[in-house]
Structures are given as structure tokens and as C-alpha cells.
Amino acid sequence: MPNSNFFSTTYAVARNAFREAVRDRVLYNLIVFVLLLTAAAIFLGELTAGQEARVVTDLGLSATLIFGVFIAIFVGVSLVWKELEKRTVYSLLSKPVSRTNFILGKYLGFCVTLLFNTLVMGVVITLALLYVGGAKYIAGVWPAIYLIFLEMTIITGVAIMFSSFSTPALSALLTFFVFVIGHFSSSLRDLAQSMGSDAALVFFNIVYYLLPNFSNFAVISNAAIGQHPPASMLGFATLYAVVYDVILLTITAVIFKRRNFK
Amino acid sequence: MKGRSLIKDVILPIAIIIAGFAVLSPLSDLVAARKPVVPESYNDTDLFVKGRELKGFVLGTESLVADWYWMRSLQYIGDKVVNSKEDLRLDDLRNLNPRLLYPLLDSATDLDPHFIAPYAYGAMVLPAIDGNQAIAIANKGIASNPNEWRLYQQLGYIYWRLKMYDEAAKVYEAGSKIPGSAAFMKLMAASMKTEGGSRSTARAIYTQMIADAEDEQTRNTAKRLLDQINSMDDVDALNNALAEYKQTSGHCVNELRELEPILLKTTLPAGRDFSVDAQGRIVDPSGAPYGLDRTACTATTPRRPQ
Numbered sequence: 266m267p268n269s270n271f272f273s274t275t276y277a278v279a280r281n282a283f284r285e286a287v288r289d290r291v292l293y294n295l296i297v298f299v300l301l302l303t304a305a306a307i308f309l310g311e312l313t314a315g316q317e318a319r320v321v322t323d324l325g326l327s328a329t330l331i332f333g334v335f336i337a338i339f340v341g342v343s344l345v346w347k348e349l350e351k352r353t354v355y356s357l358l359s360k361p362v363s364r365t366n367f368i369l370g371k372y373l374g375f376c377v378t379l380l381f382n383t384l385v386m387g388v389v390i391t392l393a394l395l396y397v398g399g400a401k402y403i404a405g406v407w408p409a410i411y412l413i414f415l416e417m418t419i420i421t422g423v424a425i426m427f428s429s430f431s432t433p434a435l436s437a438l439l440t441f442f443v444f445v446i447g448h449f450s451s452s453l454r455d456l457a458q459s460m461g462s463d464a465a466l467v468f469f470n471i472v473y474y475l476l477p478n479f480s481n482f483a484v485i486s487n488a489a490i491g492q493h494p495p496a497s498m499l500g501f502a503t504l505y506a507v508v509y510d511v512i513l514l515t516i517t518a519v520i521f522k523r524r525n526f527k
Numbered sequence: 528m529k530g531r532s533l534i535k536d537v538i539l540p541i542a543i544i545i546a547g548f549a550v551l552s553p554l555s556d557l558v559a560a561r562k563p564v565v566p567e568s569y570n571d572t573d574l575f576v577k578g579r580e581l582k583g584f585v586l587g588t589e590s591l592v593a594d595w596y597w598m599r600s601l602q603y604i605g606d607k608v609v610n611s612k613e614d615l616r617l618d619d620l621r622n623l624n625p626r627l628l629y630p631l632l633d634s635a636t637d638l639d640p641h642f643i644a645p646y647a648y649g650a651m652v653l654p655a656i657d658g659n660q661a662i663a664i665a666n667k668g669i670a671s672n673p674n675e676w677r678l679y680q681q682l683g684y685i686y687w688r689l690k691m692y693d694e695a696a697k698v699y700e701a702g703s704k705i706p707g708s709a710a711f712m713k714l715m716a717a718s719m720k721t722e723g724g725s726r727s728t729a730r731a732i733y734t735q736m737i738a739d740a741e742d743e744q745t746r747n748t749a750k751r752l753l754d755q756i757n758s759m760d761d762v763d764a765l766n767n768a769l770a771e772y773k774q775t776s777g778h779c780v781n782e783l784r785e786l787e788p789i790l791l792k793t794t795l796p797a798g799r800d801f802s803v804d805a806q807g808r809i810v811d812p813s814g815a816p817y818g819l820d821r822t823a824c825t826a827t828t829p830r831r832p833q
Contacts, residue, residue, distance in 0.1 A: 498561035512547040
């Protein structure tokens with residue numbers, strides 16, 4: 266059973282990981298996002314035949330997902346790699362910090378960065394919706410923002426897992442593949458069923474059950490028509506993300522513990 | 528100590544991973560079951576950004592966005608056909624309510640007026656939805672591509688489908704004057720005036736369309752329509768044979784295959800022969816067996832979705 270020292274050490278690593286992300290200007294993407302949404306809210310009226318609120322919802326949530334995923338992938342893969350490359354991991358691990366502390370702290374610190382990022386984006390979308398008179402969409406936007414954040418925590422976990430044994434470029438590529446396949450996995454399984462090939466069915470079932478099913482977190486279309494998911498769905502989605510994150514961090518910790526830093 | 532390390536470093540992580548994956552599948556199903564369903568009408572919501580409004584705002588990628596509208600139009604109709612619960616009639620698709628097809632094709636061709644495939648697809652499908660929209664998209668194609676004789680062929684086809692044979696003849700005639708146009712255009716100009724509504728004209732039109740089509744969707748639709756005409760010829764021939772059999776024997780056949788001696792002497796249009804499946808049943812061009820209405824002593828076309 267982890268003692269209180271484990272938690273305080275993990276907290277210290279997490280706090281430093283958050284500070285590091287801020288120092289690395291990760292949050293500068295928010296400026297681009299604010300500009301994008303401001304421009305969309307002002308100019309879309311001319312282009313969208315009275316559907317500004319819907320387009321702001323679609324554009325805002327899609328941009329939140331895309332910006333977030335790219336940050337999760339590219340910053341996520343460098344979290345561990347940078348410490349190894351700069352050799353700062355040696356001084357860190359020579360202190361009473363275990364490798365599990367290190368991985369968990371880095372992950373949690375970066376998740377807080379992502380949470381802050383998505384919260385600000387959610388506020389910007391809300392303000393843009395108020396500006397274009399789409400207040401009724403706001404109730405659907407916040408659950409969607411929350412689910413996007415959950416998706417990003419899984420993507421960060423995948424990125425850290427790959428980066429614990431691979432190069433940053435390959436890790437980024439593999440994580441991106443997981444993101445794409447995760448959004449298609451249920452459709453691919455349906456396609457395999459309609460193909461009638463046993464081999465394809467087995468293969469896509471394995472893909473479906475092993476890779477994260479990101480379609481569970483995709484409610485942008487619902488938000489764009491003013492629908493919002495029930496609390497039970499949000500609860501189960503949270504549980505799903507937590508379980509998946511635990512699996513990924515366990516695998517990462519096991520690999521990282523066995524890694525030789527020489 | 529060693530045993531404790533084995534549990535902590537090997538057994539516990541493996542147990543967490545296995546238990547985690549065991550929980551994920553039912554959890555995923557629970558989330559999916561609670562996810563709100565987007566209403567069916569969502570796909571028919573008016574386009575909120577039309578092609579002409581995007582022109583000049585897409586950083587020179589108009590052609591790519593036109594491709595997107597074009598693919599979206601194919602998926603839109605495809606989804607409607609796949610999800611249709613009724614038997615489809617290719618000559619009247621209004622019950623599918625495909626209200627976005629024209630705006631999608633219009634947007635694709637606004638962004639890239641020289642993109643021929645949307646005009647061809649519109650000519651093939653829109654007459655079964657709204658004749659005026661079909662004429663509008665074909666005229667738009669001719670205005671942007673006056674030297675493309677196939678667009679005249681498509682507009683002629685639309686007029687023919689709408690039984691406007693004089694207009695069809697004029698369009699085929701105009702198209703036949705374009706350098707490089709097929710000889711078929713001149714033939715059509717003549718036959719529209721004399722036998723516009725005949726089945727042989729329809730067969731000629733669809734055969735030519737199958738040969739000329741540059742995209743798979745147009746070719747498949749033309750092939751299905753040609754199959755429909757062939758099927759009508761089959762039913763006519765079967766009914767003639769049934770009448771002949773009844774006249775000689777005084778009763779109707781129990782099965783269509785009993786007509787075989789008469790059918791062997793029958794000649795179908797375009798030199799076709801009857802098709803028979805592995806069970807010896809007479810089948811239509813898609814392989815579905817014809818039925819027999821013994822009360823009326825007539826052959827019936829197979830009922831199936833297209």
C-alpha cells in the first residue's frame with residue numbers, strides 16, 4: 266500500500282511537470298484558439314445563414330479536440346524523453362523518488378495542464394456562444410468539453426507509454442495512429458461483421474477491445490444540436506477513462522522500471 | 528523480500544492490466560447505451576455553409592472542399608438507400624426525402640465548376656427527386672463547360688426522363704455539334720422525335736451511359752436502370768408465354784419453368800436470353816427469381832430493395 270510519502274513525492278513531481286509545461290509556453294495555443302473563435306463568432310454570420318451558434322459549437326469543440334490531442338501527443342511524448350535526454354532523470358532518481366513516482370507525477374502534472382487548457386477553451390466557447398445568441402447550446406458544450414478532456418488523458422497515457430521505450434518521433438506517430446483507430450474501431454468492427462471474413466472479425470474484435478474506444482467520448486454532433494449526455498453516461502465514461510489510464514500507467518511503470526539508463 | 532518484489536513488480540501489474548481490460552468492455556457498452564442518439568432528421572438539416580459562400584475563404588483549397596461536398600452527397604444518398612425500410616423505385620426517390628442532394632451537388636459545382644462527376648450524378652439521380660433541380664444542375668454544368676458534350680447527353684437524358692422529348696431532341700442535337708461528340712448523340716436527336724418514349728430508346732441511352740460514365744456511381748445506377756428495362760422485357764415475354772400456354776392447355780402453369788418449351792422459341796430484345804439459376808428458376812438480371820400470380824396467370828417481378 267503506498268504511504269503518504271509516495272503521494273507527496275508524486276505531488277511534487279506533478280507540480281513541477283505543470284510548471285514546466287507553463288514555462289515551455291504550451292498554453293500559448295490558447296491565444297490562437299481565442300483568436301480563431303473570436304474571428305468565427307464575428308465573421309460566421311455572413312457565411313452560415315443564421316446558424317452561427319451551431320457553427321461556433323462545432324468549430325469550438327472540434328478545435329478543442331484537435332488542439333488538445335496535438336498537445337497531448339507532442340508534449341506527452343517529450344515528458345519522459347526530455348528528462349532522459351538532458352540527463353536530469355539521474356539527479357531526480359538519486360533522490361527518494363521512485364520511477365513510479367516519476368511517471369505518475371509527470372502524467373498527473375501534464376493532465377492538470379490539459380485540464381486548465383480545456384477549461385479556458387470551454388470558457389471561450391461559452392463567451393462566443395453568448396455573443397452570437399446561442400445560450401441554449403452551452404448546456405451541451407460543457408459535458409462535451411469534459412469528455413474531450415477524458416479522451417486527452419487517455420491519449421497522454423498512450424503517448425507516455427510509447428515514449429517509455431521508443432523515440433519521440435515514433436511515439437508521436439504511434440499515438441496518432443491510436444487516436445485515429447480509436448475513433449474508427451467500432452465502425453471497423455461493424456465493417457468486419459459485414460465482410461463475413463472470420464479472420465477480419467477476430468482481428469477487428471481484438472483492435473476494438475484492446476484500443477481505447479474514443480467514439481464513447483465523441484458528443485460534438487449532439488452538442489451542436491443542443492443535446493447533452495445524461496449524468497450516468499458521464500459517470501461511466503469517467504470510469505472507463507480512469508480504468509484505461511490505470512492500465513496504461515501500469516504498463517508504462519513496468520517498462521520504465523526495467524529500463525537501463527546507461 | 529524477493530517474494531514481495533515478485534508480487535509488486537510482476538503479479539500485481541499483470542493482475543491490474545487483466546482486470547482492467549476485463550472491465551473495459553462492459554464499461555464501453557454502458558457508455559454507448561447511454562450516449563444520446565442524434566435524431567434521424569439531423570442528416571437532413573439545411574447546409575449551414577454553402578459552397579458559394581466558401582469561395583475565396585478556403586485558402587485556395589476550393590477543389591478539395593468541392594471533393595468533400597461531392598463525397599458527402601454520395602454518402603448522403605447511400606445512407607438513405609441503405610436505411611430505407613421500403614422497396615425502392617429508382618424512377619421515384621421522393622419517399623427517401625433526399626432534400627440535401629441538390630444543395631450538396633450545387634455547392635460542389637460552385638466551388639469547382641469544371642468538376643463533371645457531380646453533374647453526371649445529378650443527372651442520373653435528381654430526375655427521380657425533382658425534375659427542375661435536375662435541369663438546373665445540368666444547365667449549370669453546360670454554362671461552365673460548354674465544350675463538354677457529355678453534359679448535353681445528361682441534360683438530354685433528364686428531358687427524356689421527364690418525357691419532354693422535343694427539348695431532349697434539341698439538346699442532343701446541340702451536343703452532337705460539339706467536336707468529338709459520340710455518334711450516338713445524333714441518333715438520339717432523331718429517335719427522340721420519333722420514338723422518345725420507347726423501351727428501345729431507353730435501352731440505347733442506358734447502354735451508352737454505362738459505356739461513357741466516368742464514375743462508378745453513375746455507371747452502377749445506369750446499369751440498375753438497364754436491368755429494370757430488361758426485367759420489364761422478361762415479364763412481357765413471360766406473360767405472352769403464359770397466355771399462349773393457357774390458350775392451348777386451358778389452365779395456368781404451376782411453375783414458370785413449365786414454360787420452357789415456349790420460352791426457347793421466344794426472342795428477347797437486344798439479343799438477350801432468359802437467365803436461369805442453379806435451381807432452374809427463371810431469374811431477373813440481378814439473379815432474383817420471377818414470381819407467378821396463378822389467379823391472374825401473370826408473371827411478377829421479384830420484390831427486393833435495390
